[in-house]
Amino acid sequence: MIRISEKTFCNRCRCKTNHSVLENDGIALEYIQKHSATNICTHFIVKCDGCDTISFLREVKYINNDNEQKVIYQLHPDPLQRMDDLELPKLTNIPNTVSYILTEVYVAYIQQMYLLCSIGLRITVEAICDEKAINGKNLADKIDNLRASSIISDSQSNILQKIRMIGNRAAHEISALDQELLREGIQIINNILYSIFEIEKIKFE
Ligand SMILES: [Zn+2]
Numbered sequence: 001m002i003r004i005s006e007k008t009f010c011n012r013c014r015c016k017t018n019h020s021v022l023e024n025d026g027i028a029l030e031y032i033q034k035h036s037a038t039n040i041c042t043h044f045i046v047k048c049d050g051c052d053t054i055s056f057l058r059e060v061k062y063i064n065n066d067n068e069q070k071v072i073y074q075l076h077p078d079p080l081q082r083m084d085d086l087e088l089p090k091l092t093n094i095p096n097t098v099s100y101i102l103t104e105v106y107v108a109y110i111q112q113m114y115l116l117c118s119i120g121l122r123i124t125v126e127a128i129c130d131e132k133a134i135n136g137k138n139l140a141d142k143i144d145n146l147r148a149s150s151i152i153s154d155s156q157s158n159i160l161q162k163i164r165m166i167g168n169r170a171a172h173e174i175s176a177l178d179q180e181l182l183r184e185g186i187q188i189i190n191n192i193l194y195s196i197f198e199i200e201k202i203k204f205e
Helices: 079-084 096-110 114-131 139-148 154-173 179-201
Strands: 008-010 015-017 019-021 030-034 040-048 054-063 069-076
Touching (some): 114 139, 114 179
Antiparallel strands (some): 008 015, 054 069
């Protein structure tokens, strides 16, 4: 199996790793475009040697003005786009404490610290209850009281209870959610924060 000569970015590992070109019946999955003798563009289907994630990689070889051979690699999907695809929401009225925790949750997610991210989501729920001065003997109770105070709906309450349980499991059983579920959890929390803290500030007149 051909290995790409230098380490290239892996969207899952979020760092530069070794990649190998996939093969079909012993033939490398590559497509070579020779624009000139010195300007060669090769498209590969590659697999990260660390995590097995498959990507498209374009290798561009060219001669620069100083007559030096140069090689650049372009990955698809583009790593920067992937980093941006979960944006922090533009919530301007959420309390500082909640905003601070949410930023840490986001950073943990981007850094693939999924255990901390799971626990952080639960802490965000705690912070929402504290900001709304909701009491209760434990977090489950507080979420029920958030709903009883009409701050959240029944369906939002069910989701917050699930996020609470995910955080508990992460903390006690050292088990984190997978990336896609955490991503969904962050988006749900953002929507709930919007409905709790933003809507009441909107002047619709
Ligand atoms: Zn990888």
